[in-house]
Amino acid sequence: MKLPTVLLAGLLGSVLAQQQPSVSGQASVAYPEGYRNWVHVKSALISPSHKSFASLGGFQHIYANPEAMTGYRTRTFPEGSIVVFDWLEMKDTDGAYAEGPRRQVDVMVKDSRRFAQTGGWGFQRFVKDSRTELAAAPTPQQCFACHERLKKDGLILSTYRP
């Protein structure tokens, strides 16, 4: 997932150079309760030397529910798969980076009927630690467009790190 992550961060950085406004409203995708108990797929970090550090800097952790773990093994993600992309700011102490506050929680849910217009996946971004406050951008359609452009073997861009 190295290259796609970098590309994705770059593209997102271009789109979202400023702090994002948020909206209240009905999420099309539910908050992924309990995802911190799911399997940790892999991580990445946007460091202070990255051009998009101000808006995207920090840790990125990916978590998968059991259905999505089947998908990571087979590259065919069954209905009900949920993947969480958890963004945390970072704190630098002489080059040792610790996790900071949560930036946002991105969620992808596989439901081929409900989300037929976006490749069978629903997309949603939750602001900071909120379970109800949604990011105004990127919209689910923007999420889908970028994943569609970057995809190799499906809209889930990451691979499981053993």
Place this chain on the structure above:
Amino acid sequence: MKLPTVLLAGLLGSVLAQQQPSVSGQASVAYPEGYRNWVHVKSALISPSHKSFASLGGFQHIYANPEAMTGYRTRTFPEGSIVVFDWLEMKDTDGAYAEGPRRQVDVMVKDSRRFAQTGGWGFQRFVKDSRTELAAAPTPQQCFACHERLKKDGLILSTYRP
């Protein structure tokens, strides 16, 4: 866990400035099979600007089995608690850091009888992806001495990040 992690890395860096030799022998602590399915407690990263980057650089992920998760909630770790400290090298692409090869796997197991000499915890470091090759240093006694020196509310220095 921010400060203890940084301190620990610094101390380890002083002790282990060179690549570590390894030994074959009977591990006092078993390899933690299946730990990648356990709960991800938190992460940190030793960046290229850290003085010990050559020997310790990259991602540090902590995983806990169900008994240890009880310990993270209550700060009293029951018998059978296992905590894994998973070290991965890193790759830098224009400031975006990806996970690299595994550096080592550190394990702590709570067994008050077997490990009475080291605070009730067994310590072991496995080299890279090996389930049998043990690091020659730090020894379990050295691990214990450093954890004992840094401890606040017990020999597990980290706290769970929700």
